[in-house]
Amino acid sequence: MTTSRWTAALAAVRRGWPVLPLRPYRKVPAVRDWDRTATLDPARVREWWAYSPFNVGISCRGAGLLVVDLDPPDGRTTFTRLGEIEPTYTVRTPSGGEHRYFLAPPGVELRNTAGRLGPGVDTRAAGGFVTAAGSVLRTATGFRAYETVLDLPVAPAPEWLVSALSPTPAPTRIVVPVQRPSPRRIAAYRAAVVEGEVDRVRTARPGTRAHVLFTAACRLGELVGAGWLDESTATALLLAACADHEGVDGWTPREAAHHVGNGIATGRRSPRALG
Structure with missing residues (x-):
């Protein structure tokens, strides 16, 4: 297991995705300040995964990713109804859901959301991480792995998705000049x-x-x-x-x-x- 997850971490690094160790068989960071600690250094990766069979996390901010997490049973249906979706790199999760990877839009810092787009649809972006393919969870029915099901180039996030997730601009303050009495x-x-x-x-x-x-x-x-x-x-x-x-x-x-x-x-x- 240690070798396979070390290989998974290096595979993410080759894609330009900074990785961090997650606790074995879990989705919890094993390091503090993980967003800054995530690395593209193969030597650092070897050092971490030689120590323990860590799962692999990917820093979405560092990787420039927007990952859509589709949970069963509603996630796929909800997401499909929202707008046109280009095929992209996709990972099947141990629960039977999907992680669909998209390139985050330049100049717009999207944040994590839970249910904002509808039932069963969460997102991970700046300030979030995603569990990479090759990681393994311990479930009630045994060990289940994250598996790549569509090994495609990562597609740009569609405009409708960026618009739906973009922060609402603050209302413009209108300053009314006060005219002092004579x-x-x-x-x-x-x-x-x-x-x-x-x-x-x-x-x-x-x-x-x-x-x-x-x-x-x-x-x-x-x-x-x-x-x-x-x-x-x-x-x-x-x-x-x-x-x-x-x-x-x-x-x-x-x-x-x-x-x-x-x-x-x-x-x-x-x-x-x-x-």
């Missing part, structure tokens, strides 16, 4: 807001004054947060508007200052914006 417009807007809120505070009735003062301070705080009004100016204007309320139904300067401070702090967290 200083004149800001000044006019600020004056209107300040005048309106100060007047609301000045004319508020007992029983509503705390709410009116707090909401007015919030709105002026939004201007402060936007950098359109100085905080000390906003505070002074609102406290001056409260002056006529002092002593009426127990209203005090301390209460006024409390609502003004809370309102401006709240408004600053949501700066005003002009559309």
Whole structure:
């Protein structure tokens, strides 16, 4: 078994396919960082397979391959219905399925998929490996080998297959330039807001004054947060508007200052914006 799998590894190398050792009778890499470790060096191959009867893996990235894995019972039927397929190098798997080898398209990095093309159809490409012909698996019914059934040149991947497997391009971000309001417009807007809120505070009735003062301070705080009004100016204007309320139904300067401070702090967290 060791000699036959060493021969299989060298056969893959002669095709220009970098190989890696898989654990004996399994499909698991026997080396770390296998994608970088895969080699075309015959001496390295002899060293590996002299050590153990490893199965043979082929790095799809290094080999420039896209391998379509057709699992029974649906894989062949599904793949045939997808589009026209040129005959290509094909390996029968121990389960009775097929590995069909195609040349990966230049300039497009395809990745591994599972079921993306339909039931029973997986693919191996960049970042994946395929178990080579000559490898042997231990199954419930005994040892079964991967066997070449069509020893043909590897065909280019058909366009429909490349299209189906190509990554979906990210949506184009449309950047809408933000037009800043002019200083004149800001000044006019600020004056209107300040005048309106100060007047609301000045004319508020007992029983509503705390709410009116707090909401007015919030709105002026939004201007402060936007950098359109100085905080000390906003505070002074609102406290001056409260002056006529002092002593009426127990209203005090301390209460006024409390609502003004809370309102401006709240408004600053949501700066005003002009559309």
